[in-house]
Amino acid sequence: MHTLYTPVPPTVKNPLQFGLACPGDARIALSSLGYLTLFRQLDEHPAVAAMRLDMETIADAPVHDLDLLGVSFPFELDILNIFKLFDAAQVPYLSKDRGSKAFPLIFAGGPVPTSNPEPYADFFDFFLIGDGEPAFDALITLASRDDFRAADKPEQLARIAQHVAGAYVPSRVNIDYEPYGLGVTSIESLDSLPIIKASVNEGERIRDLSSPENHMNRWIASSPMITGESYFPDTFLVEIQRGCAHRCRFCLASYTTLPTQAASLDILKKTILAGLEHTNKIGLLGALVSEHPEFGQLCNWLNQQMQTRPEIQLSVASLRADTLTPDIAATMAKGGQKQLTIAIESGSEGLRRRIHKNLTTEAIIQAAKNAASGGIKSLKLYSMVGLPTETEADVLETAQLLKSIRKQVPHLRLTLGCSTFVPKAATPFQWQARLDGRQLKKRIGLLQKHLSGMADFHPSSARWDTVQALLSRGDRRLGSVLVAWHQASLSHHNKSEPQRGSLSGLKQAWRNLEIPLKLPSMSAMAQAERSVEAALPWDMLSLGVSKAILAEEARISLSR
16 A cells, blocks of 8 residues: 555645554555555545554655644554654654654544553644544644644643544653552542543433434544455444443443444435445444344345345444344345354353343344344354353353254354453443463363364463553553563564564563653562452543442342
């Protein structure tokens, strides 16, 4: 993928130079709907000269001529590739070392900083918390002003903090930590905090899809370009719903994307028809696409389209089991989809209730029957081990559930994906402990043993999940560790080859810095239970659900 410069009308004398970078190669960049949607927003703005960047193009791009450089940040471990982006662009890692006009203001957005930006606070001038589309409009308007461009960096950041909703400037917040502990002893800010991403009523969604508050109708995310070079080759992707109203207590999407929004049926039809002018492949995306209030009507309409255009192919993201009907399955099968995916989290109905996954065993088995009756050949189920209050008996119930599905739907191929529980900031389980590696390995092995010959089993790496846990609830002291980890990995590898680093390198970096930075143990930061009464590193942020409500949700879960 070549670097793309947006043509700017000749009447615009001093366009805003705005780059947007994806921390991956071209195939990843072309598969990231959020990244592409935000770039389309830049591309369509008449006063912005936009530059699309990725790992393959940033080294040859004039990054130092930019006014702003945004970085997409969807996964915790993307920080290692973000360092590589900085290396390729010859940009210092630390914001404090980019004080001159020789460098753009560099910011990040996406699920990771929205949940907890603190481990990365030293690397970015600011973060955009929450949905990027409305924030981009405000940021472009502000940064295009001549007086903003003439100001020095501290003044620019002060104005961004004041005028861009959802902007968090970490250099304007001072935090002190308990030496060798997890506690936060003080948070002092120059700005009005916490940052509120959205003002919502707890547990509600935007039910009137034509409401002006429903941003999805204005900024519906869909593929601005279709290419065979993507991980979804020649596929037109469209996000039909954002967020989830079910409030599973471990789930980021339930608490960081509020209120839940869905594009209206009319907007979806127009958008899909526009995509069908260029390709026969349509992909429907969302946390739970079948939760869209008009999903049944959308499937009926797609069936009508396939009657006149049988070459149309459909793919769909995860479905909720109790919304998977035979008609929905038949629509997907007619569109060429052979496998559907549902998240069950656990085979134990009691544990599902405790984590607020209000899904009965009967509904899961019926979903499998409906999938098969609709012509689906394979069903993938997602589960976890290590959830709060989980016992080995709960783990065995997962194997028993798959055994029941196999018995009642013998011709349906089953796959079980299994991750280990990672406590996430901004969720009710943000305080919970994570089991140690030995316990998690035992539970994964227990599942594997009892699933033999019954289902394909694909567990995640418990060790890398622990690194994710470290980052998901870490604080600013992690910044120096991450830099040391990355630099150590460069000394042992070809600098031009992307790689994720090694766990041994991370542990060595921690040992070297544990005393100078007065860090707790690495296992404590990744796995220890946190006190509900104590301040947390990310307490300066609020996404619309109060800490008290999160704590009450956790109490309800653990008391059952």
